[in-house]
Amino acid sequence: xxxxxxxxxxxxxxxxxxxxxxxxxxxxxxxxxxxxxxxxxxxxxxxxxxxxxxxxxxxxxxxxxxxxxxxxxxxxxxxxxxxxxxxxxxxxxxxxxxxxxxxxxxxxxxxxxxxxxxxxxxxxxxxxxxxxxxxxxxxxxxxxxxxxxxxxxxxxxxxxxxxxxxxxxxxxxxxxxxxxxxxxxxxxxxxxxxxxxxxxxxxxxxxxxxxxxxxxxxxxxxxxxxxxxxxxxxxxxxxxxxxxxxxxxxxxxxxxxxxxxxxxxxxxxxxxxxxxxxxxxxx
Amino acid sequence: xxxxxxxxxxxxxxxxxxxxxxxxxxxxxxxxxxxxxxxxxxxxxxxxxxxxxxxxxxxxxxxxxxxxxxxxxxxxxxxxxxxxxxxxxxxxxxxxxxxxxxxxxxxxxxxxxxxxxxxxxxxxxxxxxxxxxxxxxxxxxxxxxxxxxxxxxxxxxxxxxxxxxxxxxxxxxxxxxxxxxxxxxxxxxxxxxxxxxxxxxxxxxxxxxxxxxxxxxxxxxxxxxxxxxxxxxxxxxxxxxxxxxxxxxxxxxxxxxxxxxxxxxxxxxxxxxxxxxxxxxxxxxxxxxxxxxxxxxxxxxxxxxxxxxxxxxxxxxxxxxxxxxxxxxxxxxxxxxxxxxxxxxxxxxxxxxxxxxx
Numbered sequence: 094x095x096x097x098x099x100x101x102x103x104x105x106x107x108x109x110x111x112x113x114x115x116x117x118x119x120x121x122x123x124x125x126x127x128x129x130x131x132x133x134x135x136x137x138x139x140x141x142x143x144x145x146x147x148x149x150x151x152x153x154x155x156x157x158x159x160x161x162x163x164x165x166x167x168x169x170x171x172x173x174x175x176x177x178x179x180x181x182x183x184x185x186x187x188x189x190x191x192x193x194x195x196x197x198x199x200x201x202x203x204x205x206x207x208x209x210x211x212x213x214x215x216x217x218x219x220x221x222x223x224x225x226x227x228x229x230x231x232x233x234x235x236x237x238x239x240x241x242x243x244x245x246x247x248x249x250x251x252x253x254x255x256x257x258x259x260x261x262x263x264x265x266x267x268x269x270x271x272x273x274x275x276x277x278x279x280x281x282x283x284x285x286x287x288x289x290x291x292x293x294x295x296x297x298x299x300x301x302x303x304x305x306x307x308x309x310x311x312x313x314x315x316x317x318x319x320x321x322x323x324x325x326x327x328x329x330x331x332x333x334x335x336x337x338x339x340x341x342x343x344x345x346x347x348x349x350x351x352x353x354x355x356x357x358x359x360x361x362x363x364x365x366x367x368x369x370x371x372x373x374x375x376x
Numbered sequence: 377x378x379x380x381x382x383x384x385x386x387x388x389x390x391x392x393x394x395x396x397x398x399x400x401x402x403x404x405x406x407x408x409x410x411x412x413x414x415x416x417x418x419x420x421x422x423x424x425x426x427x428x429x430x431x432x433x434x435x436x437x438x439x440x441x442x443x444x445x446x447x448x449x450x451x452x453x454x455x456x457x458x459x460x461x462x463x464x465x466x467x468x469x470x471x472x473x474x475x476x477x478x479x480x481x482x483x484x485x486x487x488x489x490x491x492x493x494x495x496x497x498x499x500x501x502x503x504x505x506x507x508x509x510x511x512x513x514x515x516x517x518x519x520x521x522x523x524x525x526x527x528x529x530x531x532x533x534x535x536x537x538x539x540x541x542x543x544x545x546x547x548x549x550x551x552x553x554x555x556x557x558x559x560x561x562x563x564x565x566x567x568x569x570x571x572x573x574x575x576x577x578x579x580x581x582x583x584x585x586x587x588x589x590x591x592x593x594x595x596x597x598x599x600x601x602x603x604x605x606x607x608x609x610x611x612x613x614x615x616x617x618x619x620x621x622x623x624x625x626x627x628x629x630x631x632x633x634x635x636x637x638x639x640x641x642x643x644x645x646x647x648x649x650x651x652x653x654x655x656x657x658x659x660x661x662x663x664x665x666x667x668x669x670x671x672x673x674x675x676x677x678x679x680x681x682x683x684x685x686x687x688x689x690x691x692x693x694x695x696x697x698x699x700x701x702x703x704x705x706x707x708x709x710x711x712x713x714x715x716x717x718x719x720x721x722x723x724x725x726x727x728x729x730x731x732x733x734x
Contacts, residue, residue: 267462270429271523275476276450285475289466 121353127346128152135342147343155347168348171325175307176355178243178324182306183299185248191291194257195283199269209258216251220312228315238319247312253298260294261287297370300363304356325352378440378453378530379405380426380563386434387421387587395421397587398435403580406561408554410578412568412610418587420535423567427456427533439530450479455524456533460540461516463508463523469495470504473522487526494522497556514545521556532557534566538573550576571611575599583607605652605727608720614657614685616720619692621653629653629721632691634670639717642730651730654720657685657698661713668711672697677706686710 123142127135130145159167196202197209220227227246236242264287272282313324323331329352332345360367380403387396396418403409411419424430426437428449436443444452455476463472470491477487495501498518508516517537524532537553538546554577557564568574574581575595583590583598583606591603595611602608608616621631626641631653645651663669672695678685686697686706697712699705723730 265460265462267458267460268464270427270449271456271458271462271464273429273449274427274454274456275523276479277475281479286464286466292466 124346124349124353128155128343128350130343132339132341132343136339151343151347152351155344155351166320166323166328168325168328168351170321171323171328171348172351172355174240174322175324175326175352177240178309178313179303179306179355181240181244182247182309183302185244186250186253186302187295187298189248190250190253191257191288191295194254194261195287197254198258198261199279212251212254214251215249216255220247224311224315231316236316238317238322240322242316243313243322243324244306247306247309250302253302256298257291257294260291264290293366293370295370296363296366297368300359300367303359307356378563379403379438380409380531380565381438382422382426382435383438384435385422385425385432385437387418387425387430388433395587396425399584399587399589400435401580401582401589401592403563403565406563407579408557408564408566408577409580409582410566410568410574411582411584412571412574413584413590414610415569417584419567419569419584422584423533423535423565426531426565427454428452450476453530454533455527455529455531456535457517457520457524457537459536461508461520463516463519465508468505468507469500469511469519469522472508472519473526476523476527490526490528491522494525497525498522513541514549517541517549521553525556525560530563532562532564534564536568537566538568539570546573553577571613575611581611583610585610601729602654602720603729605654605722608654608722608729612656612658614696614698617655617657617660617693617695618722619653619655619690619695620724621651621692623647623649623651629719631670634691636669636714636719637716638719638721639715642721645721645730650724652722652724653692654722655695655714656718657696659715659718660695660697661715662697662699662703662705663711663713667713669714670712671709672712673709674707 123140126142126144127140128151129148130140131147134140134145155167156169156172157167193212197205197212231237231242231246234242236245268286269282272286277285308326309324310326310330313327314330317323317327325348329345329348332340332348334340382402383400385396385399386394388394399418399422401409411422413419421430425432426439426444428444428447432445436445438444439452439454464475467475473491473494474487477490482490491504492501495504498521500515500518500522503511503515503519508519511519517540520537534553538549541549550573553566566573566577578595580592581595581598582592585606590610591598591607598607598611602611602616605618609618619631621629621636623642623645624630624635625647626643626645627638629636629638629642629651636653642651670690672686672688672690674686674688676687678687682701683698684701684703684706686699688695688697690712695712697710721730722728
C-alpha cells in the first residue's frame with residue numbers, strides 16, 4: 094500500500110493502536126487493582142495504581158460470603174444464575190432459530206413467506222419496546238422470579254433465524270437432492286448434513302448470544318426480586334449503595350472482574366470457530 | 377437391470393410454463409442413452425423427473441415394469457451423478473459413498489466390501505479418509521460415480537457430470553464413464569449439451585429442443601440422416617452449412633443458378649419450391665480441374681492441425697469447408713465438389729427433412 098515509510102510513518106500506527114489499547118485496558122486494570130485494596134484505601138479518594146495485598150481475602154468474601162451489608166447473597170450464586178441464563182438463552186435461541194430457518198428455507202407450506210416476514214418484523218421490536226406486554230404475560234404465567242421467566246422472552250430471535258436462513262440458502266440444492274436419492278428424509282438430512290455444515294455458524298452465534306444473554310440488565314432487573322435469583326450484572330448495581338452506608342468498593346471491583354471472566358473465556362476458547370463461522374463459506 | 381420407458385411425459389410449472397411437452401422413448405436394458413439439446417430444452421427436467429426430483433405433470437415413467445411416477449427417489453432404485461458432484465463436504469470419501477447404503481440399513485460388512493470395491497474400480501482407494509475439499513475435480517467426479525456404483529442401482533442418471541472439468545480431464549473421464557458403463561451393464565441416462573460427448577457415449581441419442589424430442593436414434597443415424605434442420609445443425613462438428621436453394625427437378629437443386637445433383641430423388645417436391653440445402657463441412661471437397669458445382673470466396677482460415685477449416689461465402693450463404701492439412705489451396709476463390717449422396721434437403725417452412733424418401 095504505502096511504500097517507503099519513514100520511521101515516524103512506521104511508528105504512528107503503533108502509537109495509535111497503543112493509545113487505543115490503553116483507553117480500553119486502563120479501566121479494566123483499575124478494577125483489578127481496586128479489588129486488591131482495603132475499602133478504606135479506596136474510600137479516601139486516593140487509590141494507588143499498584144496492586145494491594147487484600148486480593149485473596151476480597152475474592153473469598155465476594156465469592157462465598159457476600160458483602161453482608163447490602164445483599165446477603167455471595168457472588169458465586171449470581172455467577173451461576175448469570176451463567177445458566179446466558180446458556181439457556183444462547184442454546185435456546187440457536188435451537189429455535191435453526192429449526193425455524195430450516196422450515197422456512199426447505200419446506201413449502203401455506204403462508205410460508207408470511208411466517209418469515211412475521212419473524213423478520215420482530216427485529217424491529219426489541220425487548221425494551223415490548224417490555225410492558227412481555228412483563229404482563231410473564232407475570233400472568235406466574236414466571237416472575239424464575240429461570241423460565243428470565244430466559245423465555247429473550248429466546249425468540251429474528252436475527253439468528255435470518256442468519257441461518259442466509260446460510261441455508263448458500264447450501265447447494267444438489268445436496269438436498271443427493272440426500273433424497275440416498276434415502277435421507279427431512280430429519281436425516283437436517284441431522285446428517287445441515288447440522289454438521291452449520292457447526293461453525295452455530296459456534297459464532299453461540300459466542301455472540303452468550304454475551305448478549307450475560308449482559309442482560311433491564312429484563313432481569315424487572316423480573317427478579319428475590320436475592321437468590323439475581324444475576325451478577327444486577328448484583329453489581331445493588332452493591333453500590335447511595336445512602337449513608339459505605340460502599341465496599343473492593344468487593345464491587347472484584348465482582349466486576351468476576352463478571353468479565355466468563356464472556357472472556359467463551360470468546361477465547363471459541364475464537365477459532367467463531368472467526369471461521371463469520372468468514373468461512375465451506376462449500 | 378431394467379429398461380426405462382417414458383410415455384408422453386409432460387412437465388408444466390406453476391404459471392403454465394411447459395418445460396417438457398410430451399416426450400416418449402424407450403431405453404433398452406443395459407444401454408446408454410444420451411439426452412442432448414441446447415440449454416432450456418427440457419433435458420435436465422426430464423432427467424430429474426426420472427430421478428423423482430421433479431413431479432411429473434403428465435404421462436408415465438416406467439423403470440423396468442414399474443410405474444414410478446409417485447415413488448420416492450430413494451425407492452426408485454436409481455443413482456444420480458450431479459454436475460457439481462454434490463458430495464457431502466463434511467463427510468469423508470468413504471462416508472460419502474457409504475451414506476446411502478447406511479440409510480437403507482445395509483449390513484456394515486457389506487457396505488465396507490462394496491465401498492472398497494467401488495474405490496478400487498475408480499482408483500480412489502488412497503483417498504477414502506479424505507474430505508472432498510482435499511480432492512481435485514477429477515477425483516471428486518470419481519467419488520460421485522463411486523457413490524452411484526455402490527448402490528448397485530437399476531439405472532444411472534448423469535446430469536452434465538463433466539461440465540465442471542477442464543477439457544483434457546473431460547475427455548479422459550468420458551472414456552472412463554463409457555468403459556465403466558459397459559463393464560457394469562447398467563442402463564444409463566446421460567444429459568449433456570456437448571454434442572461430442574453425446575455422439576461418443578450414446579447407444580441411443582435423443583435430441584431435444586423446446587421441450588420436445590426432435591429425433592431419436594443411434595449417433596450414426598442422426599449424423600447421416602438428421603430428421604430436422606435443428607438436428608442437422610446440432611449434431612456434427614463443425615456445424616452443417618445451410619444454403620438457400622430451389623428444386624429444379626427430382627434429381628437436381630439449384631443454388632443461385634448452380635446446379636447440384638441429388639443422390640436420392642427429391643420426391644413429392646414441386647419444381648421451383650424453396651429448400652435449404654445442408655452440406656457438412658467434412659463432406660465438401662475442393663474441386664480439381666472442372667468438377668466444381670459451387671464456388672466459395674475464402675475469408676479466413678482456422679488451423680486445427682490435422683485439418684483446416686476454410687470459412688467464406690458462397691452462393692446461397694456463408695459456408696465452411698474442412699480440408700486436410702496437406703491441402704495447399706486456402707485463399708481466393710475455390711471450386712467445391714459435392715457428393716450427391718451427401719446432400720441434405722430441409723423444408724424451410726417447418727425445418728423437416730424434405731423430399732428424399734426413406
